[in-house]
Amino acid sequence: MKKTTFLLFVVIALISGYLIGNYKNLFPVRSATPPYTYNFQVPKELSGGSTAFSEIVRAVSPVVVNISTSKIVERDSKPFSDLFDDQFSDFFEPYHKMPKKWKEQSLGSGVLVSPDGYILTNTHVVEKADEITVTLYDQQNYKGKIIGSDPKTDIAVIKIPKEDLPAIKWGDSDKIQVGEFVLAFGNPYSLSNTVTMGIVSAVGRANVGIADYEDFIQTDAAINPGNSGGPLVNIKGELIGINTAIFSRTGGYQGIGFAVPSNMAKSVMTQLIKQGKVTRGWLGVTIQNFTPELAREFGLSKSSGALVTEILNGSPAEKAGLKRGDIIVEVDNKEVKNVETLRNMIAQSRVGSRITLKVVREGKPLPLSVAITELPQDAAQAVPQEPEEKFLREDNALAGFRVMDLSQEIAKQLDIPKDEKGVVIVKVDPYSTAEDAGLKKGDVIQEINKKTIRNISDFNNVVSKLRKGDTLLLFINRSGNKFYITLKIYS
Numbered sequence: 467m468k469k470t471t472f473l474l475f476v477v478i479a480l481i482s483g484y485l486i487g488n489y490k491n492l493f494p495v496r497s498a499t500p501p502y503t504y505n506f507q508v509p510k511e512l513s514g515g516s517t518a519f520s521e522i523v524r525a526v527s528p529v530v531v532n533i534s535t536s537k538i539v540e541r542d543s544k545p546f547s548d549l550f551d552d553q554f555s556d557f558f559e560p561y562h563k564m565p566k567k568w569k570e571q572s573l574g575s576g577v578l579v580s581p582d583g584y585i586l587t588n589t590h591v592v593e594k595a596d597e598i599t600v601t602l603y604d605q606q607n608y609k610g611k612i613i614g615s616d617p618k619t620d621i622a623v624i625k626i627p628k629e630d631l632p633a634i635k636w637g638d639s640d641k642i643q644v645g646e647f648v649l650a651f652g653n654p655y656s657l658s659n660t661v662t663m664g665i666v667s668a669v670g671r672a673n674v675g676i677a678d679y680e681d682f683i684q685t686d687a688a689i690n691p692g693n694s695g696g697p698l699v700n701i702k703g704e705l706i707g708i709n710t711a712i713f714s715r716t717g718g719y720q721g722i723g724f725a726v727p728s729n730m731a732k733s734v735m736t737q738l739i740k741q742g743k744v745t746r747g748w749l750g751v752t753i754q755n756f757t758p759e760l761a762r763e764f765g766l767s768k769s770s771g772a773l774v775t776e777i778l779n780g781s782p783a784e785k786a787g788l789k790r791g792d793i794i795v796e797v798d799n800k801e802v803k804n805v806e807t808l809r810n811m812i813a814q815s816r817v818g819s820r821i822t823l824k825v826v827r828e829g830k831p832l833p834l835s836v837a838i839t840e841l842p843q844d845a846a847q848a849v850p851q852e853p854e855e856k857f858l859r860e861d862n863a864l865a866g867f868r869v870m871d872l873s874q875e876i877a878k879q880l881d882i883p884k885d886e887k888g889v890v891i892v893k894v895d896p897y898s899t900a901e902d903a904g905l906k907k908g909d910v911i912q913e914i915n916k917k918t919i920r921n922i923s924d925f926n927n928v929v930s931k932l933r934k935g936d937t938l939l940l941f942i943n944r945s946g947n948k949f950y951i952t953l954k955i956y957s
Contacts, residue, residue, distance in 0.1 A: 575696030587695030614738030637704030639727035652696030689723030750781020866898025913941035
């Protein structure tokens with residue numbers, strides 16, 4: 467019995483050894499196939515681990531500057547009438563003891579962009595400043611001079627009387643991708659030489675309400691008061707943005723910061739240095755975003771682009787043959803995603819140059835060559851965003867408002883050209899479907915479903931053919947701003 471047991475253990479041991487020694491042949495391991503393949507490689511810039519970031523900080527820190535500004539503020543010496551002041555002199559005694567003048571100081575950041583002392587920062591950091599003091603990395607102070615500023619992008623250029631300075635290396639902000647590591651430098655809360663790390667959270671942010679021309683890089687790298695004007699760099703130490711603003715409900719960091727892209731900042735800086743001002747290209751159209759609802763009405767599947775709602779007389783767009791209803795989808799082979807993209811592309815186009823627009827007209831692509839001219843001071847490039855789609859609940863799609871013919875007298879009151887045609891809304895019922903749809907008293911309806919509305923007769927003829935379930939495309943003129951609205955009739 468013992469002999470049999472011993473032999474059994476020997477056999478099991480031999481079999482086990484054979485299996486272990488030949489498992490690869492007996493049980494071949496198959497490589498994973500997508501989507502299970504994981505072949506991520508750490509960028510070579512980060513292959514050194516945490517020391518890689520230290521090297522970036524060591525290289526960039528000398529080009530980051532502290533900007534301190536001061537201005538003299540005066541109060542009115544006699545804000546009240548003599549009679550009022552005499553009667554309540556005791557009450558206002560604390561006011562009289564206040565100084566008539568005092569100095570306000572603020573702090574910001576900047577970045578050296580040339581060895582001869584040019585510094586890039588934000589307009590809001592240096593505007594209205596009586597004195598500007600620039601403190602370099604070695605704690606040396608210099609008096610700064612404003613070379614130029616552009617409030618429309620919140621970019622300013624100042625200069626200090628110093629040569630042989632270090633300068634930042636420029637990066638290409640057009641190549642930034644969401645998820646990239648970035649470092650933000652500056653002097654938040656007077657804490658000089660501060661650096662924070664994060665990623666690019668989004669690109670092309672607009673309608674933030676900070677500047678007229680917005681194409682912000684959004685990052686979660688901590689940006690706080692005092693960081694404004696400092697550099698945002700990539701993992702190569704290249705300048706890709708100028709820290710400009712934060713989104714916060716408390717006044718401090720909440721994970722959302724915005725930076726002006728380096729390409730936009732460089733274009734503005736170059737013009738300010740060479741010309742002392744910024745000139746912007748002009749196309750001469752009013753535009754609105756091309757939404758999925760509008761895309762369906764125009765028979766297209768893709769909703770990116772900018773919809774032309776008006777062509778200004780004598781403009782480059784009119785001379786090039788652009789028409790209302792065209793959808794601009796490309797500028798010089800670069801995609802136009804929305805109104806803000808097109809506006810920035812045109813604004814940054816060199817005055818006197820020619821660009822090629824790709825437009826979609828009646829469902830077909832069409833190239834147009836346009837000669838760019840300078841933006842007039844009073845030109846408007848885009849119309850306000852309006853409600854795009856509403857679900858109506860009443861049987862009559864256009865119930866809830868009254869219209870009348872647009873006369874020359876009414877057109878004058880509405881501040882629109884006297885030769886405009888259409889029907890004007892004279893009353894909108896409260897809580898009606900018309901009010902829900904966003905229609906307002908004084909709106910002029912000039913088209914319904916691409917059919918021209920010149921008068922009441924045209925209006926009644928089109929409305930009489932509408933049925934529940936129809937989708938309406940209205941072309942509205944509101945005090946000179948023209949735009950499309952889609953209305954889906956609740957069925």
